[in-house]
Amino acid sequence: MLALPTTYLRDDNPQLIIEPLDAMTVIYHRRSGMTHIVAEPVPQILACMDTAPVTAADIARRIADTFEVDDAEVEAVIAARLEEMAELGIVERIRA
Amino acid sequence: MHEFRVQVGPAGFRIGSVWEAPIRTLAELYRDYPTPTITDYSVRLEAVSPWRRYIRPSVAINGDYMLPDAAPLPLTQALLAAEMAMNLQMALGWRRHLLLHASAVEKDGKALIMTGESGSGKSTLSAMLGHMGWRFMGDEFVLLDLVTGEATxxxxxxxxxxxxxxxxQAQVAADRFGPLMCGTPKGDIRHLVPPRDAVQSMGVAARPALLLFPSFGFQSAVRPVAPSEVFARLTQASTNYVALGEAGFGALTGFVKGVPARAIDYRNGDEALTLVNQLWDDLA
Structure with missing residues (x-):
């Protein structure tokens, strides 16, 4: 049986307070009370996520459209970051 | 129990002691400060054990907030014990402002804030500037208003x-100093009473305008500090950032985004003052 790709859901907008500082961005997660200092492409990933579940491939296509990069190369990086963000709790991992 | 009450900025303290001498010293040094009718915190200087009240007297630091592993101090350092205890109450209990372990002075309604590790010179620089036309605001904690961002x-x-x-001691009259305490955990310590204008104006806040990270003992140098580095270092310098939650995040990001920051290295007071005044003119 073909495995379906993992999908991710961004925590509701009010749950994340995102403040770009410089090359780094700080994020306050209301649900956990944790503060995260993150580098690219985490802010860009979050910016590409709305209220619908998405896969790493979906985000790669959206980022490739914006930044003119190869979406195949980007997808692996995004997949790794999404897993890290899921571990932190700022996105929810929805397994198919 | 001998007792002394003192208001410092927005916080009122009650200090109790089984020995009279520390209370007498506190009352003398804080003589120009107001007395609160309601106190926020209680501090108690107590004997480690009943016989240590009289034999090799040893002061245990107790209060509303305590650290169970805190080492007692000899009675000759009771003033230090009282000051440390007051610091502890603020560090562990204060929630009305974002606390930064830093010193601050004010000029023209704007605050210069200096933060760094012990020995960086933040207390000395604030003391020097406070006696050179700046208003001394504090050398242990900077209190940032959670709504306005002003320094209290x-x-x-x-x-x-x-x-x-x-x-x-070369600059200030002898009657402004407390006793010299030798052999403390941080070497020799002597407390200096802030200038009278600092006490009279302790209800007047100031807008943060420049943040410095001083380092004493290095060749004179200045470097910019990126906002993300400032943010990370200030979370380490704050004792209540985590406890304040979203309010702390908002106050700290507002501060980081609005206040220019520089790291300065200096070998002596003259070099430090030159750097401070130049950066203040350029950035504040």
Whole structure:
């Protein structure tokens, strides 16, 4: 049986307070009370996520459209970051 | 129990002691400060054991907030014990402002804030500037208003260490100093009473305008500090950032985004003052 790709859901907008500082961005997660200092492409990933579940491939296509990069190369990086963000709790991992 | 009450900035303290001498010293040094009718915190200087009240007297630091592993101090350092205890109450209990472990001075309604590790010179620099036309706001904690972002004064006794003691004794009258305490965990310590204008104006806030990370003992140098580095370092310098939650995040990001920051290295007071004044003119 073909495995379906993992999908991710961004925590509701009010749950994340995102403040770009410089090359780094700080994020306050209301649900956990944790503060995260993150580098690219985490802010860009979050910016590409709305209220619908998405896969790493979906985000790669959206980022490739914006930044003119190869979406195949980007997808692996995004997949790794999404897993890290899921571990932190700022996105929810929805397994198919 | 002998008792003393003192208001410092927005916080009122009650200090109780089984010995009279520390209370007498506190009352003398804090003589210009107001007395609160309601106190926020209680501090107690107690004997480690009943016989240690009289035999090799040893002071246990107790209060509303305590650290069970805190080492007692000899009675000759009771003033230091009282000051440390007041610091502990603020560090562990204060929630009305974002606390930064830093010193601050004010000029023209704007605050210069200095933060760094012990020995960086933040207390000494604030003491020097406070006696050179700046208003001293505090040398232990900077209190940032959670809504306005302004710095609220907290001008306790200035804790001078080692070489800084001689430097300030050359500038300030002898009756403004507390006793010299040798052999403390941080070397020699002597407390300096802040200038009278610092006490009289301790209800007057100031807008943060420049943040410095001083380092004493290095060749004179200046470097910019990126906002993300400032943010990370200030979360380490804050004792209540985590406890304040979203309010703390908002106050800290507002501060980081609005206040220019520089790291300065200096070998002596003259070099430091030159750098401070130049950066203030350029950035504040």
């Amino acid at each position: 004064p907290f001008p306790r006794l200035i804790s001078l260490k080692n070489e800084a003691i001689d430097a300030m």
